[in-house]
Amino acid sequence: MTVALWALVVLPAVAGGPLLLGGRRADRVAPALALGVAALVAALAVAVAAARPAVDAPMMAGARWGLAVDGTAALVVPAVAVVALLVLGYAAAEIRSGRSRFHGLMLVFLAAVLLTATATTLPVLLLGWEVMGAMSYALIAHHWRRDDAVAAGGTAFLTTRAGDLGLYLAAGAGLAGGTLDLAGLAGLPPGWRDVAAAGVLAAGFGKAAQLPFSFWLSRAMLGPSPVSALLHSAAMVAMGGYLLVRLHPLLVASGWAVDVAAWGGALTALALGAVALAQSDLKQLLAASTSAQLGYVVLGAAVAPAGAVAHLIGHAATKALLFLAAGAWLSALGTRRLSALRGAGRRHPLVGAGFAVGALGLAGVPPLALWATKDEVLAGARERSPALYLVGLAGALLAALYAGRALAVVLRPVPPGVESGYDTERDGTRVVTPGQRGPLVPLAVGAAVLGVLALPPLSQAVADAVGSGPAPPTRIAELVLSGLLAVAGLTVAVAAPARPPAPGWARAWLGLDLAARLLVVRPTLALARGLARFDDRVLDRAVRAVPGAALGAARGLARFDDAGLDRAVGAVPAVTRRAADAVARLDDHGVHALVRRLARAARRLGVLARRPQTGLVHQYYVQVVLMLGAAVLILLLAR
Amino acid sequence: MVVVAFVVLALVAVASGVAVFTVDSMARATFALALSFVAVGGELLLLDLGYLGVVTVLMMVMEMAVMAVFMVMFMMNPAGLMPMSMLHNRRGALAVSVGVFVVLAAGSVLVPWPTRRGGPPADPTRALGEAIMGSKMLVMMSISAVLFATMVAALVLATARGRYDRADSPERP
Amino acid sequence: MLSLIVFTPLAVAVLLLCWRGLPARAVSWLWIAVTVVEVVAVLGVWWAYPGEGFAYEVDRPWIPGAGAGYHVGVDGLSLPLLALTTVVFAACAVYSLRRQPRPRQFAALFLALQTTCLGLFVSLDLILFFVFFDLSIVGMYAVIAGWGHGPQARRSALTFFLYTFLGSLALLLGFIGLYVAAAPHTFDMVALTRDPPTRGVAGALVLLAILLGLAIKTPTFPFHTWLPPAHTDAPAAGSAVLAGILLKMGTYGFVRIAMPVLPDAWRRHAWVVVVVGVVSVLYGALVALAQRSFKRMVAYTSVNHMGYVVLAVGAAGLVAGSDAQARAVAVTGAVTQMVSHGLITSALFLLAGVLYDRGGTYRMDAYGGLAGDTPRFAALTAVAAFASLGLPGFSGFIAEFQIFAGSLGSAPVAVAFALPGILVTAALFLWALHRVFLGPARHRLSATADVTAAETAAVLPLLALSLLIGVFPRLLLDVVEPAARAVTELVAR
Amino acid sequence: MTERPLALLPELLLLAGAVSTLLTGAFLPRERQWVARLVAAGALLAAVLATLPAVGERTTVYAHSYALDAGTTAARLLIPLAGLLVVGIAAGRVAGNRRETEFYVLTLLAVLGAVLLAGASDLLLLAVAYLLSSVPLAGLAGWGRDRRGAEAALKVYLVGALAGVGLLAGAALLTALGGGASDYDRLAAGLAGAPSTAVAVGVVGVLAGLLFKIGAVPGHFWVPDAVQGASIPAGALLTTVPKLGGLLAAYRLFAVAVPADVVDWPLLVAVLAAVTMTLGNFAAFGQADPRRLLAYSTVAQVGYLLMAVAVAGRAERALPALLVYLAGYAVTNLGAFAVLAAEPHDTLDDYRGLARRRPWLAATLVICLLGLVGTPPTAVFAGKLTVFTAAWDGGLAWLVVVAAVNTVASLFYYLRWLVPALSLPSGPRPLRPASPRGPRVVAVATAVAALLGAAGALPLAGLVEQTLQR
């Protein structure tokens, strides 16, 4: 079994690496290979989930290369693996350009996710964690000829890495505190424990696109749909929440971290829900809702780990489904704009049906998955504080509203002349291939039934697996309430013909992107340029000033053994003056090569030092006598 | 009596020394220098260094003769009899040399010279001879080497034509 | 054995110089052969290395008048750098299969340079160390002045020479100070390490001199101004060696001489080192971010990466209130970083050479969308760039992780300040990749512009090694960790 | 008093060599004076060989007026060898000249004078040796008998005469103050209680003469002019042989005769060293004529050498350091002059493309100039290292710092010569100017010696060690 665990991580990596570098030659075989590996990985995932092996090998002082499948992982790993398999199946049908690169990246990414999910020590976790970020960069920038896509990838990588710095901090704290094991972090001495908790929070929020990091997810939507479906719904962002779930003990141990996580999640659910409601672009809407739903996961990680895991899995299925549906339309109709997607559901019924299931689930309509899972999280929230609960409920209502809105758009009859709005992104093929349709079905099923994870009797099993004590008893009343809320919101959204008010701040993702630009990027670049200028001018000049000083000294020297006493008298002021304006001249001249400076200064020194050598013997005589006199003076004074 | 002699000779020596650089003809300067040397020789005699005194006088007189001839041969103004003054940096030189004199004089007066050890030998000249033949033998041998070297070097520098030259043979670098 | 490894290249160099008629191809192949043999030999040494303490020691009197001896040996600190040296020089040899002007002299010079580098890393005598230190400067000067491109290669070379020569003399002063302070007088590192000679102010002054010399060579802020011009005008192989090996001489000096021989001065002034390190990290990263020339950018990232090393060794000196293991990890990270930076930056400079060779300029805005025409070149550069920005899976990550994790305990604030460095590094490399390789094609290179087999053969092994270390760090750490622990204990005494 | 004529066998051989060379030359036709050259070389070689049995002696002869110890032994080995190299350099330049024989004779005498200078442990002998080594210098300087040669001779002579007066006056004063004894051993005893003011004047007087010999400030004025004006072989001799003798003499004087507690001569010498090296280095900047450049570089080198004298008797390694440096300096400096003699040019730029024309010569130049900088592993590096160490050990750390800074500065002007020599010829490839073989051989030989210096310093240092231990 340990072999299976190693294979789980290594297999996709070694399969992906060659594909990645394979170039055009590998394009043909890439999809098939990728699918095969993904299938194998899925099987392995199920197997290890059952057997829960743990392996480790020496890595570095104070940290071992440890992998293990604990209860949480046993739930998440298979889910991720399966979703990945389905998404790859879809991608095989959709992706046309740079196939080997794409599939290679996907496989390496898969390996990284599984590594992250099974890591037991911080270095290993960080390893998978950062590779995920890099892969997301490469995948978002899949269409590398497009500057905006590349820039978007960069934003995603840098933003998430900014959060990752937290993990480095945590690692430092762990080592200073004596352990790098994830399990041991909760037991760190207080000071280091808080540092670790803060770092973990930062990392989790960054990856999970929680406030204030959410904006990168919006720009990430420039990537291909399968990427959005896997990275930005099921796998990568989910890992942010997953990390917090795994480190629930640490959060609890440090006290304050729990509140930060809970409120951060709840507020994200609320704010990004509003953002989603305001979007006019389907993928953007879905992205915002991803942040919002992950908000529940993070909230759950703080207050109800079991619920969080359940919600995470349910959301993975649901959101993958929705993204794939949106992707299908994008490739068929060439647009993502809601206004242009009117009736898309009727034009492609199966896709429409799948989308409907997903949207209803997103809205939290019973008995679909997210209804129950979200409710378990909310139950945990209510136990912590009513305010938290209310905020969560409001978020749920918003979810119902935007889900309903999307649903209403795609399901209503095809209006005439809608074609005019097609092909805004690319030239649509007008057909959805079977390969694209196929994966939707199992995902839809998953989105429909996974709610059982949050309902008795399974909920208790999940709770045991996650090891967060007994699951809070779910009250029927709340289930009904949230269900009614969802239905109400849905009906309102569907009934309301006009698009809801969309304030600018919401449409622009709370202006987070702009804020980051103004507050971080610009100043950094300005500072960099300033420093570069400083480096070219000031430092060199400082170096160049040295000859200037030496010049002064040498003038003094030359004066000293210069012929004639009268001159020697007037030397001192002259020396200082000349040295001064020498340095001044050095400054005036602006940027020059250091060596030319040195050379010139040296030559001046040379001239000065050569002045005594007048070639006239009698002047030599005078100097000799004077210097010998000076020598006697030295001897007399030195006694 | 002796003191008087000393003072007289000293005055002569210094005065003629000054004269060397004040008289307006090189020939006279030469003779002034010779006079100064003679005076010094006299001073040595006062310290009953008979031998050394005589040697000094003879040497110097001879040299002065050579120098006189020499100037007749080479100087700008043959016989060096016409008035001339070839000075430079006079003020500087004066300042320096006066300074040096003050320092030396002050030193020679103020320095607490050690006390005399033992008395003079009965016959200083004899002592000198023994020293030359004895402890200072190496010095004398070296002096002979010096004289040899001087001959060679002076010949190399002074004689226009080497052993091999007929008048027409060209210089070779 | 070591002496053989060290002086074989020199012997071949002399042979090459004397052998007028040798055709260019033969020269290149001979050169490659020698370097490869060196790699194999060092691998053999590595394989036979007991794992603790000094091995292959040779100690002969050399200049009794000066109390200097010919004392060489390897331990866990020098062995990795020794291997690195051979690998990088082999890569340069392969890379130089592309025609160089005056190939015979070029090869000879590089072989001689290799001898100086190898010798420096094995020498256990201060004077021997200094000799090789100084000769490496002379050799590199000749490389830049003789084969540099660009109008002011001469000038840059002179700057480099004068500046680093100044550093080496400061170093010499420090060594003499040690010698005089030691009783009995000796230049032997091992003896000096056994009982550190100086204490108090004298120790501080000696340390100052040594630090100055090493800091100029490393280089750290603010002594780095010689680096960018030297790199910009040096030939690709020269830059690779300069950045890959010569810079390590400075940092190696920290762990080999400054820390073990002057422990208490080091402890007392470690905070200065830490501050210098942090400033170098941030400063190097930010200035690199603002560069327009690819090669200058890489040069400044060297300042940044060396900054991490300095930070780590400094933090290892802050003994109070931090546990030994963490400090050992920091030192391990420092050594790992030396190796990693040597591999990755050499690769980057060789690739920069390819860029210049094809496009005739280092200005990044002159290119764009190259990935279309030269996919292999783009792929190699991308891998190198990600390795350099510390992506896990490559050696850089192992190094930086250990440095940060190890240093945080003793210098939390400093590390907190230094951490953004890796973010800036990431930003500047992504930006550079974007400007040069991605986006719409702005610069059309000839169809044959992609990397040649030779160039690939030169660059790929370096990156492969980096990957290997990144995935299986034990290969390296097994050797480094004991030595690092030893150094930590020496400092802490 | 110990009369051991054979104790001075090397010196006697030199003198006899001078005489017999002169006589041989007198009977030779102009074109066959190489025989005289052989005689001279033979005499020098004989002197070296005659020294070997005496290695390790520690005694004084002729009533303490001449010391036989490590210093003298080294002088007896080094100086004749240097003379031999000079003869080699001269071979190509002066062959067939009508005064060729005289050149060798004067060389021999200069060598003899330098050796006596180094060995003298008696103020009188010091004065005579001073004369003996000054007179041939003037002769050699003016040997070419051209306008510049005459000026060179004039300057050597006049400055030397003034310094000589100082030396004589100082000798008189010290002898009297030392209780009338002029040999160092009794002098040291006598000076212990003497009035230090007078002693100071005396010391400075004697020092004036020695400073002229070694060409250190303030006695350095003749060096550049003489080296530029005299013929190249003469220049090589002027900058090497007397320095060797003079520095050893100064070392002996201070180490044995003058107690440091009467007058603080270490400080004085240190200051002189600092001034000398600084002046030499700075003045060497921007010299266009390689001869002047070398001349100033020798001044700077003497500055470094004086560091060892400054710590005479206070750092136990001072003497070995001085000897190692002297050996390295002599070899390296003569090597540079040999290159000059092999391909004489009036400006540095004329050496452009030397690497193409004569690679071996260029290599020699590189080795010798870098050696003068003090780049390892050359002989001068070994010397510098030991001298710096000794100086620091003797408590003159500040001086070591000054010297280090100076070294960096010196690099600059040496490179000014190297860069054109190594760079490609700008114009059409110039034809190789004819170049005599002698200097080239010497050049390469010295280059090898200078390069292996660090290792080659080993036997010499070892020798010093054992002689000191006896």
Added chain:
Amino acid sequence: MTLPMFLLLASALFSVGLYGALSQQAVVMVMMGLELMINGVVVAAAALWWFLAPQQPDGQVLVLVVIAAMTVEMAMGFAVVTLLFRSSDADMTDMAGELRG
């Protein structure tokens, strides 16, 4: 008749000679200056021997050496002057200022 008296005389001669050496242009005159200085040295040496250590003969020998030195200097001086005069037809130090800097 005391030592200081002799030393004063010596100083006077020495200084006068120095003045000459410094101020004269003609090489021969400069030589005369040097002669005069040596002259002073002779006086000083003799007096120092007589008044401080008459038992040691070294002082006397020194005087002898000084005289010999004086002679040698003279001879060399004449030779140099001859050479100078022959080669560049000059007898002034200032005329030989070609080598400088």
